[in-house]
Amino acid sequence: MTRLIVTTDSSAAGAIQRAGLADLVIAIERRMVGGPLLSETECEAFFAPRVAHPNGLHWLDDTPVWLLERSGVRGRGLIDLLSECDTAELWMGPEPNAQLLLLWLLDYCGTEEAAVSKLSIRRLDFAVGDLAPEQLAKLNPPIARITQDHVELAGRAWRAYCASTPQTWFELIEMDLSLLPQLERCALDLLEELPGVTTGLGATEMRMLELIAPGGVQPFDVFPGHQKRNERRVYDYWEVGVLLDGLARCPVPAVAGLDEGPFTLDMHDDARRFAQYKQSLMSLTDFGTAVLAGQEDFPRHNPIRRWWGGTLLTNERLWRWDRESRLLIEPYVRL
Structure with a gap:
């Protein structure tokens, strides 16, 4: 094999493969936001040759088995495969999860010179999966060869995201991140998802409240896309479905009218329940209106327990983000 492309979306991988831009295109769809990160042992196993991994915990699990078998790479480890390629390009989009995967990959490969020497990054400012193969074949996104400076910056940023507090991630926005041009936007986007300093909700939750405010709004009207x-x-x-559940299914709801749930695969598999969910007409409660206006603090009335990178956010340990001042606010500790 001479040309390998790694991306973060199966539909994008299929389009790139059909465009003939590589001998093999592999998608890694691992989510790095909205839940706990893999442990150090799990991370090592994720990229290692397959031994006895549960489904979803190996880097090749999102690529069709027939394609892996045809290419002769089923069960292979990342480092071994990179070392055998003439070139390996990372096609990572601008969305935060893709940028986090880029950091993770570069940090993992950083100590293996034979692998790093094959790597290049394509800078993508568009959704690859939205383009037809013939359109992709004509594009030539900017490309940069990976250097040790890239590896060091990616490693520092990845360790900051995995840390038990957001402090070192916050420090990134004061650094020169130009080697990874989309990292600064990623850093800010993720900081904005921390609980707001006055409302206790992140930017996505607040945007959903804004869209629900006129009333008579159906759930998928407030989903991104x-x-x-x-x-x-x-x-x-x-993840957005879970966030909406959190706003509507809690002791003091901010959203009324969500008729079905929770937002699980079981609900999706039940045609009646899923139809009822989609047809829900939502509005803000009085409490939700007050939160949207910055007059109420959501966590003062509702339990919070969710992951932001390596940080577990709870009511007792609630890091907050001041968007206007771009400041990280430490949890208030009662003595």
Whole structure:
């Protein structure tokens, strides 16, 4: 094999493969936002040759088995495969999850010179999966060869994201991140998803409240997506569904009218329940209106327990973000 492309979306991988831009295109769809990160041992196993990994915990699990078998790479480890390629390009989009995967990959490969020497990054400012193969074949996105400076910056940023507090990630926005041009936007987008200093909600949750405020709004009207009014791109479909549940299914709801749930695969598999969910007409409660206006603090009335990178956010340990001042606010500790 001479040409390998690694991307973060199966539909994008299929389009790139059909465009004939590589001998093999592999998608890694691992989500790095909205849940706990893999442990150090799990990370090592994720990229190693397959031994006895549960499904979803190996880097090749999102690529069709027939394609892996045809290419002779089924069960292979990342470093071994990179070392055998003439070139390996990372096609990572601008959305935060893709940028986090880029950091993770570069940090993992950083100590293996034979692998790093094959790597290049394509800078993508568009959604590859939205383009036809013939369109992709004509494009030539900017490309940069990976250097040790790239590896060091990616490693520093990845360790900051994995840390038990957001402090070192916050420090990134004061650094020169130009080697990884989309990292600065990623850093800010993720900081904005921390609980707000006055409302206790992140930017995606606040945008959903804004869209629900007129009333009579159906759930998928507030989900992000192509040409949708919710322009936030941090969370995916399933994660946004969980966020909406959190606003509507809690002791003091901010959202009324969500008729079905929770937002799980079981609900999607039940045609009646899923139809009822989609037809829900939502509005803000009085409490939700007050939160949107910055007059109420959501966590003062509702339990919070969710992951932001390596940070577990709880009511007792709630890091907050001041968007206007671009400041990180430490949890208030009662003595």
